[in-house]
Amino acid sequence: MTRALFVVSEEGYWAEECIEPLSTLESEGVDVTVATPSGSPPVVDERSLEPDAAGGEEAAAEFREVDETHPELTDPAPLASVDADGYDAVVFPGGHGTVWDVNQDRHARQLLLDAVAGDDGVALVVCHAVGILAFTREADGTPLVEGRDVTGFPNEWEEGIV
Numbered sequence: 001m002t003r004a005l006f007v008v009s010e011e012g013y014w015a016e017e018c019i020e021p022l023s024t025l026e027s028e029g030v031d032v033t034v035a036t037p038s039g040s041p042p043v044v045d046e047r048s049l050e051p052d053a054a055g056g057e058e059a060a061a062e063f064r065e066v067d068e069t070h071p072e073l074t075d076p077a078p079l080a081s082v083d084a085d086g087y088d089a090v091v092f093p094g095g096h097g098t099v100w101d102v103n104q105d106r107h108a109r110q111l112l113l114d115a116v117a118g119d120d121g122v123a124l125v126v127c128h129a130v131g132i133l134a135f136t137r138e139a140d141g142t143p144l145v146e147g148r149d150v151t152g153f154p155n156e157w158e159e160g161i162v
Contacts, residue, residue, distance in 0.1 A: 003031045005087040005115075006072070007079065007108050007129075008042040012097025015048040015063035016055070017126045021091060022073075023066065032072055033087070037101045037108070039078030045095050079107035084114035094127025103131035112136050113144060 004025050008018055026032055036042050044067045047053055054060035067073055084090050090111055092102065102108045112132060115123040125132060136144040 001031050002029070003033065003087045004089045004091055005082060005084065005111070006032060006034045006091045006093060007102055007111060008034055008036055008073070008076065008093055009095050009097035009100075009102050010036045010038060010040050010042050011095075011100040012045040013042050013048075013093050013095035014127060015044050015067065016053075016059075017048075017095065018042075018044075018093035019063050019066045019070075021093070021124070021126075022070070030088075033082065034070075034072035034076040035079050035082045036076045037079050037105045039076060039081070041074050041076060043097065045097060048095065079105060079111065082111065084111045087115070089122040089124060090115035092123065092125045092129035092132060094129045096128055098129045099131055102129060104135060108132060109136045113138070116144070 006018065006022055022032055022034075034042070044063070049060050049064050049067075051057045051060045054063055092098070092108070092112070109132060112123055112125070113136060115121050130150075133143075133145050133150065138144060
């Protein structure tokens with residue numbers, strides 16, 4: 001069975017960036033595990049549940065329901081207890097909270113390194129989670145992104161959000 005690990009912020013994840021891929025993968029039969037820095041349930045950024053941000057009232061209500069009831073989101077594993085080798089992909093959903101916890105967590109950085117090691121490694125780093133790339137280095141000190149293609153978003157997109 002295909003397995004995916006979601007590394008989610010306890011400080012504020014963006015609902016759509018976590019719940020949409022989590023739900024889509026599960027609907028396709030992927031076994032999903034959620035992990036957070038301490039193993040405490042992740043906290044959704046309330047701004048991401050506003051109808052305008054979520055894509056309407058119905059989507060906002062669905063995201064809130066999943067956030068409050070999904071077994072993996074309500075009882076995640078601590079990052080230190082998971083190993084990327086057991087997963088086909090490691091997903092880092094975005095959200096402003098990632099800046100404060102996931103992006104700077106040494107276990108998260110190691111999971112990212114392990115996830116992309118070799119020729120078949122897969123990691124999905126979404127929106128604000130991309131900050132983890134600035135902190136992640138190979139054992140010899142080389143930045144993880146050196147020699148890799150990376151896509152991000154411009155600072156201007158942030159102006160209307162903060």
